[in-house]
Amino acid sequence: MGRSPCCEKAHTNKGAWTKEEDERLIAHIRAHGEGCWRSLPKAAGLLRCGKSCRLRWINYLRPDLKRGNFTEEEDELIIKLHSLLGNKWSLIAGRLPGRTDNEIKNYWNTHIRRKLLSRGIDPATHRPLSEPAAASDHVKTISFAAVAKEEEKVIGRLECEEEEKNGRVERFPDLNLELRISPPCQQQQQIPEPLKSGGRTTLCFSCRLGLQNSKECSCSGSSSASDFLGLKTSILDYRSLEMK
DNA sequence: AAAGGGGTCAACCGCTGTTGC
DNA sequence: TGCAACAGCGGTTGACCCCTT
Numbered sequence: 477m478g479r480s481p482c483c484e485k486a487h488t489n490k491g492a493w494t495k496e497e498d499e500r501l502i503a504h505i506r507a508h509g510e511g512c513w514r515s516l517p518k519a520a521g522l523l524r525c526g527k528s529c530r531l532r533w534i535n536y537l538r539p540d541l542k543r544g545n546f547t548e549e550e551d552e553l554i555i556k557l558h559s560l561l562g563n564k565w566s567l568i569a570g571r572l573p574g575r576t577d578n579e580i581k582n583y584w585n586t587h588i589r590r591k592l593l594s595r596g597i598d599p600a601t602h603r604p605l606s607e608p609a610a611a612s613d614h615v616k617t618i619s620f621a622a623v624a625k626e627e628e629k630v631i632g633r634l635e636c637e638e639e640e641k642n643g644r645v646e647r648f649p650d651l652n653l654e655l656r657i658s659p660p661c662q663q664q665q666q667i668p669e670p671l672k673s674g675g676r677t678t679l680c681f682s683c684r685l686g687l688q689n690s691k692e693c694s695c696s697g698s699s700s701a702s703d704f705l706g707l708k709t710s711i712l713d714y715r716s717l718e719m720k
Numbered sequence: 721a722a723a724g725g726g727g728t729c730a731a732c733c734g735c736t737g738t739t740g741c
Numbered sequence: 742t743g744c745a746a747c748a749g750c751g752g753t754t755g756a757c758c759c760c761t762t
Contacts (some may be wrong), residue, residue, distance in 0.1 A: 492756080514747065530748075531731065566750060581751075582729050705730075 489523045501529055502537055535578045542574025559602040587690055
């Protein structure tokens with residue numbers, strides 16, 4: 477026995493939204509806020525399914541959306557985030573203010589895939605097309621669940637202390653991932669000289685996301701990639717992280 | 721001018737995760 | 742603990758537009 481449909485399909489509109497429908501949806505959300513998408517269509521006087529309303533609002537009508545072309549910086553950030561996160565479009569979108577998961581997914585499939593292919597890079601693995609896939613027996617699977625738990629404890633303590641002083645606390649991006657770590661690629665990235673350390677790369681997580689100048693960057697300090705989320709690894713190359 | 725082929729992107733579908741009872 | 746309702750996610754579809762022939 478399947479789940480009951482989210483709405484009465486016989487009495488709902490489908491396809492492109494009209495201007496009037498948009499206006500009704502905007503007016504209703506302005507008046508009542510987001511939430512309870514199932515009951516929203518009826519309350520707003522729309523012959524649409526709640527899911528459809530949610531999608532229309534999130535992907536098109538939200539006032540904080542950034543319309544227009546993606547910048548070169550956004551392109552590179554998407555590529556880096558995709559190499560880390562895979563097809564987790566909502567997580568990637570979370571790192572790009574004003575962009576939606578649907579928009580990024582479409583942009584990836586129409587532009588970036590081809591861009592990477594033209595560079596000779598496999599968009600799925602982020603490895604050179606000529607390079608054979610990593611042998612599975614060289615790939616070690618690490619569950620981030622335990623790390624996340626440990627992080628939660630530490631963050632919890634920090635937050636208690638910090639909230640008394642300042643209020644909010646910056647924390648690691650909530651990736652909640654299970655990653656597979658394989659031996660690093662043969663061809664190493666071009667590492668800026670100050671970030672090299674005796675032949676070993678010591679890029680922090682922020683730098684690997686291309687955020688060298690962010691306040692989360694810890695390269696300049698004593699911490700290194702080896703301490704990333706408490707993992708005692710000598711090298712953590714984002715290109716070798718694969719989604720489980 | 722018309723046909724058709726490819727690219728783009730809004731919207732839909734089906735599944736999973738979360739929450740409340 | 743199990744179930745149902747709901748929100749959210751990622752893959753896919755199809756309408757539309759533009760360019761080429």
